[in-house]
Every structure is written in C-alpha cells, then in structure tokens.
Amino acid sequence: MSVAYLEKLNEAQRRAVEHGSDVPKGGPAGPLLVIAGAGSGKTNTLAHRVAHLIVSGADPRRILLMTFSRRAASEMGRRVERICSQVLGPNSAIMTDALAWAGTFHGIGARILRMHADQIGLDPDFTIHDREDSADLMNLVRHELGFSKTESRFPTKGTCLAIYSRAVNSETPLDEVLKLNFPWCSAWEKQLRELFATYVEAKQAQNVLDYDDLLLYWAQMMSDPILAGEVGGRFDHVLVDEYQDTNRLQSSILMAMKPGGRGLTVVGDDAQSIYSFRAATIRNILDFPNSFDPPADIVTLDRNYRSTNTILAAANGVIDLARERFTKNLWTDRQSEERPRLVAVRDENEQANYIVEKILENRETGMTLKQQAVLFRASHHSGPLEVELTRRNIPFVKYGGLKFLDSAHVKDMLAALRFAQNPRDRVAGFRLMQLVPGIGPQTAGKILDAIAADPEPLAALQEIPAPPRSGADWPAFVDMLGAVRGGDGWPSEIGLARQWYEPHLARIHEDAETRKADLLQLEQIAGGYASRERFLTELTLDPPDATSAESGTPLLDEDYLTLSTIHSAKGQEWRSVFLLNCVDGCIPSDLGVGSTAEVEEERRLLYVAMTRAKDYLHLITPQRFFVHGQASQGDRHVYAARSRFIPATLLQFFETASWPVVAPATAAGRQTRQIRVDVGARMRGMWR
Ligand code: ATP
Ligand code: MG
Numbered sequence: 001m002s003v004a005y006l007e008k009l010n011e012a013q014r015r016a017v018e019h020g021s022d023v024p025k026g027g028p029a030g031p032l033l034v035i036a037g038a039g040s041g042k043t044n045t046l047a048h049r050v051a052h053l054i055v056s057g058a059d060p061r062r063i064l065l066m067t068f069s070r071r072a073a074s075e076m077g078r079r080v081e082r083i084c085s086q087v088l089g090p091n092s093a094i095m096t097d098a099l100a101w102a103g104t105f106h107g108i109g110a111r112i113l114r115m116h117a118d119q120i121g122l123d124p125d126f127t128i129h130d131r132e133d134s135a136d137l138m139n140l141v142r143h144e145l146g147f148s149k150t151e152s153r154f155p156t157k158g159t160c161l162a163i164y165s166r167a168v169n170s171e172t173p174l175d176e177v178l179k180l181n182f183p184w185c186s187a188w189e190k191q192l193r194e195l196f197a198t199y200v201e202a203k204q205a206q207n208v209l210d211y212d213d214l215l216l217y218w219a220q221m222m223s224d225p226i227l228a229g230e231v232g233g234r235f236d237h238v239l240v241d242e243y244q245d246t247n248r249l250q251s252s253i254l255m256a257m258k259p260g261g262r263g264l265t266v267v268g269d270d271a272q273s274i275y276s277f278r279a280a281t282i283r284n285i286l287d288f289p290n291s292f293d294p295p296a297d298i299v300t301l302d303r304n305y306r307s308t309n310t311i312l313a314a315a316n317g318v319i320d321l322a323r324e325r326f327t328k329n330l331w332t333d334r335q336s337e338e339r340p341r342l343v344a345v346r347d348e349n350e351q352a353n354y355i356v357e358k359i360l361e362n363r364e365t366g367m368t369l370k371q372q373a374v375l376f377r378a379s380h381h382s383g384p385l386e387v388e389l390t391r392r393n394i395p396f397v398k399y400g401g402l403k404f405l406d407s408a409h410v411k412d413m414l415a416a417l418r419f420a421q422n423p424r425d426r427v428a429g430f431r432l433m434q435l436v437p438g439i440g441p442q443t444a445g446k447i448l449d450a451i452a453a454d455p456e457p458l459a460a461l462q463e464i465p466a467p468p469r470s471g472a473d474w475p476a477f478v479d480m481l482g483a484v485r486g487g488d489g490w491p492s493e494i495g496l497a498r499q500w501y502e503p504h505l506a507r508i509h510e511d512a513e514t515r516k517a518d519l520l521q522l523e524q525i526a527g528g529y530a531s532r533e534r535f536l537t538e539l540t541l542d543p544p545d546a547t548s549a550e551s552g553t554p555l556l557d558e559d560y561l562t563l564s565t566i567h568s569a570k571g572q573e574w575r576s577v578f579l580l581n582c583v584d585g586c587i588p589s590d591l592g593v594g595s596t597a598e599v600e601e602e603r604r605l606l607y608v609a610m611t612r613a614k615d616y617l618h619l620i621t622p623q624r625f626f627v628h629g630q631a632s633q634g635d636r637h638v639y640a641a642r643s644r645f646i647p648a649t650l651l652q653f654f655e656t657a658s659w660p661v662v663a664p665a666t667a668a669g670r671q672t673r674q675i676r677v678d679v680g681a682r683m684r685g686m687w688r
Helices: 011-018 042-055 070-088 093-097 105-115 131-144 157-170 174-181 183-206 211-222 225-233 248-257 283-287 309-319 348-364 379-391 408-421 426-433 441-452 457-463 473-486 492-508 512-527 532-541 596-610 679-687
Strands: 032-036 063-067 102-104 127-129 208-210 237-240 264-268 297-301 341-345 372-376 396-403 545-547 561-565 574-579 613-622 624-627 636-639 652-658 672-676
Touching: 011 042, 011 297, 032 042, 042 063, 042 070, 042 237, 042 264, 063 070, 063 105, 070 102, 102 105, 105 211, 105 248, 105 532, 127 131, 127 211, 127 532, 131 157, 131 183, 131 208, 131 426, 157 174, 157 183, 157 211, 157 248, 174 183, 183 208, 183 426, 208 211, 211 225, 211 248, 225 248, 237 248, 248 283, 309 596, 309 613, 341 348, 348 372, 348 379, 348 574, 348 613, 372 379, 379 396, 379 561, 408 426, 408 473, 408 492, 408 512, 408 532, 426 441, 441 457, 457 473, 473 492, 492 512, 512 532, 574 596, 596 613
Parallel strands: 032 264, 032 297, 063 102, 063 237, 127 208, 237 264, 341 613, 341 652, 372 561, 372 574, 396 561, 574 613
Antiparallel strands: 396 545, 624 636, 652 672
C-alpha cells in the first residue's frame, strides 16, 4: 500500500495521523488531542488522519467529523477524498459514501434529533429558528407577558436572547449569568425567568427548535445511557476541529458519545479561542486529556508552514502578551526580508482606496484575487470598501455579517417552505400570512391560534373561511401550502412556492426583477440538497454568503476577492491579507473592553487575523472616522488611536496622504503615495 501521503508530514503530524494504527482494521484507538498554534497543520493533520483511517479499513460511514463551518467540512471532505483516491484509486467503492457524517455540531445535531425524534417525544417535522426568528419569537412572548409595555426599561429582545443563550450554552444558572455578564439586567431576574419559561413553552407548542435547542436537546438525549449508546455506537471515530471554540454542552455531548474516549480525536489552539461570547470555553481543550482514564495522548506541533518569519514574529508579538496560554510559539523556515506593514491613512475612504490599489498591484504581479483577503472585526466596517470595489468592478464574496438569506424576499420564500412543513411555526406563519392582501397581524394571530390545537393543522387551515378582503388570494395561499406539502417532491415544490410568491413580490418591492433573480438562485441552491428538511436545516444553520450585488454571484471558477469578518476567517489562509481599522474601538471593539477576559479575547482575535497571512500582511489604521451624529451633534469626525495590541517594533510603517488638488488632470481621482516615516515620534504625534 502506498504511504506517500505520510511522507509529506513531519514527525509529530505523522504521530497524530498514525495514532492507534496498531488497532486492526482502522478500529478505534484511545483519545487523542492535537494542540498547536496557527498554521502548524492541525486541520491538514486531521484530514490525513481521516484518510489514513479509511485507507486502513475504517468504514467511512461510521466516521463523524465536526468542523466549525459547513464550508470547512466540505473542504475537508475533498481533501480526504483526494488522499484516499491516490491510494485506493479514483473509482474505489469505499469513496462513494465518504464522509456522509461531516458537518457542524448544529447540523449534525439536527440530523440526529430528526432520526431519533420519536424516541425523545419530538415531532420530526420540527423547523429551526435562526437568530432573527428566535428574537422575533422572544419579542412576541415579551409582548404577550406585557413586559415591554409596563416595564419600559426591560431588556431588548436581542439582550433577552443573549442572556437566555448564554445560560443555556454554559449550563449556568440565570442569576449567575446576570451577575457575571449582564449586571445591568439583574433587576429583571424574576421577569426574565418567566419570559424564558414562556419562550420555551412557545417553542415546544410550535414545534420549533432554536440554535441552542439543537445542542441542548442533543445533550439531553445523551443523558439517557441507552440512547447515548445508540448514537455513540453509530460511529467508530469522532473527530473535531477547532475544539477551542466549543462550549460545555458540546463537550458533554462528545463525552457521552464516547465515554472512555475511544475513537475520539480533537484538535485546536487555545490561543485562537474567539467564541467565549457564545459560551465557548478553553477549559474544554485544556481539560480534555484528563477527562479520561488513562488520559488522552497529546501531540503538539511547533512548526508553522503557513507564514513568513516576519509575519509569524509579529503575530507572536501580539499573543506573547496574553495572560493565559498553553500553546507555545512556533517557528518557520519561510524567510522574508519584508516586515508586515502598518499603514496610516487619513480615513476610511482612503483606506478603501489604498487597499484597492494594492490588490490591483498584486494582481499585476500574478497574485489572483482569490489569494487575497480583507478582514475586519465587525461586518459593517467593510461598507466603504464594498462601495469602492463595486465601483472598480472587482468581484468579491463577503463572509460573516449580512447573508443572502437575510434579505426579506428570500426569508419570505423560506417561510413558505417552513410553514408548509410545520404549520405550528408561528414566526414563519406570521411572516407569510401577512403577505396575503387583507390579512394583518391580528387576523394572522387568530388563524394561527385556531389551527395550533388541531392535530392536522394544515387540514384545519383549509377549512378556515377566507378572511374578509382577502378575495381569491386566500384560496391561492392555502392551495400553495397543500401543493408544497403534498406535491411532486423536492426540489420542484420550491418552484410552486415561487410561482405563488412572485405576484406578491411584484406588489411589495420596486426592484422585484433583481429579487426574482435571487429566488432563482435559491432554487438552484435547493437542487443540491436531498430533501426539504435538509435544505431548511443546513441553510438556517450555515447560510450562503453575501456577494457583491452589482457583479452578481461570482462563479466558483471565477476569480474573486474575499471579504470576511475575523470570526468567519477562522482556519483559512491567503497569500495577502489586509486588516481594516486596526484602531482602538474597532479592535479591541468598544463592546469588548468591559473586562480583562473580553480584552484578552480581542487580542486573540487580532492573532487569528494576522496568522491568516502567508506572504504579505497589511494592518491599516485610519486616523479618523466619520460618524452620523445624533440630532444635537450632527455629523462629525472622531479620531482614533492605533490598536493597543499592535507590536509596533515588529512592523514597518507607512503613511499615505492625499495629493493636493493641483495633481495633473490625467490622474484618475485621488492618488496615494507612500512615505517612509520615522517610526516612534511621528506616530505618537499623530495619534495622541
Ligand atoms: P489554523 O490554526 O489557522 O486552523 P492549522 O494548524 O489548521 O491552522 P493548516 O491549515 O492545516 O494549519 O495548515 C497550514 C498550512 O500549512 C496549509 O497550507 C497546509 O497545507 C500547510 N502544511 C501543513 N502541514 C504541512 C507539511 N507537513 N508540509 C508542508 N505544508 C504543510
Ligand atoms: Mg485549522
């Protein structure tokens, strides 16, 4: 058997890949932890490990692989397939079912819950609420209980949901969560308790699960030893990437599936833990080895293969000052003369200009757009850049932040599918019925009440007389639901929903034509899924990303630039990385400086961002920001200081300045020039 794929690995990686190879037929070995810094090949090692297991005889259908995003899972699937086919030949029968169980924790949870629904008293037709739906339902309940009216300073729906989610995911009592994370809401503890209890009842009555429920129900289910054995027994190997960003529920699920740790491999880097705001805890990864008896084997990796020495030195300069850290600094043999750049620009417009110029320059030298990325702390930071890219016809895809699915018309379509599947889903029902002329929130509420108690809610809906002023639109609506539910099956039913929706779309939106194009795109996406449930589940949990509206969706084989929040850039790499707004207030975010722990997390975020770069890294610091002011102040500029985390001595300084207006007429708009500046004095003068 060819082992060429093993020879490409270093000694430690190979140890991780071959861990347990003495167990016959790729059977489960003892627990394994791979813990190491960024770019050291953790994900690559995990892919090789999966391939190695398959090549050694493990059944790919009995391997569960959990990654941080669906994109990461399919990327991993492709890598595994590539390695296996080199060894087993491209047409090997084993590969046809390869990695049927690769996905995110939430996606896998949804599948497992549907499979075992009847054993845990769940209707398998349950629908899933995304964060916005959940906030809507929370709001509905809040109104029903009268909290929003009588208690004018009651926390907003978003805050309520955040508190609820934190308590659930960290398995922490409400009073503690309030004290620790939301002290300004402590006065409402009694009302919040009632609100959450009613919210949970509402979800159950409506047969909907929110994101947190997917983990919560799954964990609950695993507390039954028979069910835990059944689910755990389905898999010989369970492997998890980015383990530092899992929460307590997720680790308890893993431990229940594989109590002795046999067949369990987890991989991560505590220095990259950036999801504690969703209750992720680095205790999971630090405590992993001793959760078992005998303890798990640990493999650490110390060589970085991704970045040049100067980029790595700068990133290490950021993380060296972290208070708590397990993984050690890495080394690399990729030498570079050039340090990462710290570029001072006047404002966000100049920042956008600078980046576009550099990106085009890079492209001239043969670096494709796909090899470049622009990262930012918050999704709205990229606004001016998106405008500039669109104006210059540079195609881009944006990850994180506003998604394709957040647009009203796409949500309407999904509501139609969701409501057909589960007519008790009140948020979907409300949204949909109000599209029918003559039906307002009150009528919609009454109709939903009327059908909720019926064991056959869809049939009950068909019996309801047409509401006044709804005319022929009511029977059209009811017929559509019946047709979707009982029609020709997936994916043709989505076409039926669209035909019903299009006249409404034309009535509601002026730009109906562009929106229709989105719906066709949605239909195309739908074609890639096996069933309505899979489509709705996967899309709700991990939606496709926003693309540049003007240039349309870049095709996969087309060249495009990546724009991404730092959170969504996890695990990825590009030859050239630009980091926007490296100023205090953006990173660390204004919202993230409440406690030392929060500031530390912001530091790790910067580390994650910087370690995405292979060859070139630009940290950009606009000097001032334009703020749309409140009435009293009007619009104004605010001045920002360079991010406190930036390891100045490890960077090279640049300043761009706008040319005065006397620039020759041939010059295309504003030009930028670069001036080497005297490091310390000049920057201090500019920022302080
Ligand atoms: P992160 O912490 O950012 O998730 P990681 O530790 O998962 O990073 P990978 O993404 O697996 O690192 O690998 C980083 C880069 O190093 C990739 O381009 C990968 O192909 C390369 N690489 C990993 N191991 C080796 C190796 N043994 N030889 C050559 N290149 C390698
Ligand atoms: Mg990785």
